[in-house]
C-alpha cells in the first residue's frame with residue numbers, strides 16, 4: 001500500500017496549535033512512561049513521528065489520539081521539551097476537523113476571528129429571537145420566566161436544537177468510526193459490538209481510563225466538568241418542563257433540585273480550576289492554550305454564573321433582573337452548545353469512549369479469528385496425518 005507524505009503537514013498543524021513536535025529526537029521516553037500506552041497501540045512517540053513525516057492518512061486512521069487523556073506526564077519527562085502531550089491534543093483537534101463533513105470545525109479551529117464571529121452571531125440571533133418571540137405579557141409583580149417565555153415553547157426550541165446537534169454529532173461520529181475501523185467495519189458481526197456496549201457507557205460516565213494516570217486531580221476535574229455539563233444538558237434541554245418552574249419551588253432535597261445543585265457546583269469548581277490553571281500555566285496540560293480551549297471554558301463558566309444569578313434573582317423575586325439575566329444566559333449557553341458540541345471540544349466527549357469501545361471490539365474479533373484459524377490449521381494437520 002502506498003503511503004502519502006505531506007511535507008507541509010507540520011505547518012498545517014501549527015494553525016491547530018502545534019508548537020514543539022519538531023524538537024523530538026525519538027528517544028521513546030514518553031511512550032515508556034505513558035500509563036495508558038499499551039503494546040498494540042503505543043503512543044505518543046508514534047504520533048509525533050507521523051506528524052514529523054507528514055503521514056496524514058496514517059493519522060486519520062489512528063485511534064491513539066483518543067486514547068490519551070492529556071495528563072501531561074509525558075510532556076513533563078520529555079528531555080527535548082517536545083511536549084508530546086500537546087501534540088496528541090493537536091491531533092484530536094485536527095481529527096475532529098477531519099471527521100466533520102461540514103468543514104465548519106476546521107474553520108472554527110484554525111481561525112480565531114471566525115470562532116469569535118460565529119459565537120457573537122449565534123449569541124445575537126438568540127437574543128433577538130428571545131426579544132421577538134415572547135408572550136408580550138411579562139409578570140412585573142413576580143419573577144416568572146414562563147410569563148414571557150413559556151416552558152412549552154422553550155421545550156420545542158430545545159428539542160429542535162437537540163435533534164440538529166445529535167444529527168451533526170452522530171454523522172461526524174460515523175465518519176470517525178469509518179476511519180478507525182476501515183475494512184473491518186462491515187466484517188465484524190454485531191454481537192461483538194453488543195458485548196462491549198456496557199463498557200462504552202461505563203467509559204463515558206466514569207472516564208475510568210483517566211484514573212490510571214498519575215495526576216488524579218486532572219481526572220477529577222475532567223469528570224466534574226463532564227458530568228456537570230451532561231447533567232445540565234439533560235435538565236435544560238430534555239427535562240425543561242420539570243426544570244423551568246415558576247410557581248412552586250421544589251423542596252430542598254428533591255432530585256431535580258439536587259441534580260441542579262450538583263451540576264452547578266461541579267461546573268463552577270471544574271471550570272474555575274481549569275481557567276486559573278491555564279492563566280498560571282500551572283501544569284503541562286495548561287501550558288499551551290489554544291483559543292478554543294479558552295472559549296470553551298469562558299462560555300461554560302459564564303453559562304454557570306448566569307444560571308446561578310438567575311436562581312438568586314428568582315428566589316428574591318426580582319422580575320426585571322431575572323428576565324434580563326435569562327436572555328444573557330441563553331445568549332451564552334446556546335452558542336456554547338451549538339458550536340462546541342458537534343464541532344469542537346465537546347465532540348471529544350463522544351469520540352473518546354467510542355474509539356476505546358471500537359478498539360475492544362476489534363481486539364476481541366481479531367483474537368477469535370486468530371484462534372479459529374489455529375484450530376482449523378490443527379484439524380487440517382490431523383486430517384493429513
Ligand code: SF4
Nearest residue numbers: 024026027028030078
Ligand atoms: S517526544 Fe520527547 S520523550 Fe517522546 S520520543 Fe520525542 S524526545 Fe523522546
Ligand code: SF4
Nearest residue numbers: 034068071072074085
Ligand atoms: S498526556 Fe498522559 S495520557 Fe497522553 S500520551 Fe502523555 S502520558 Fe499518555
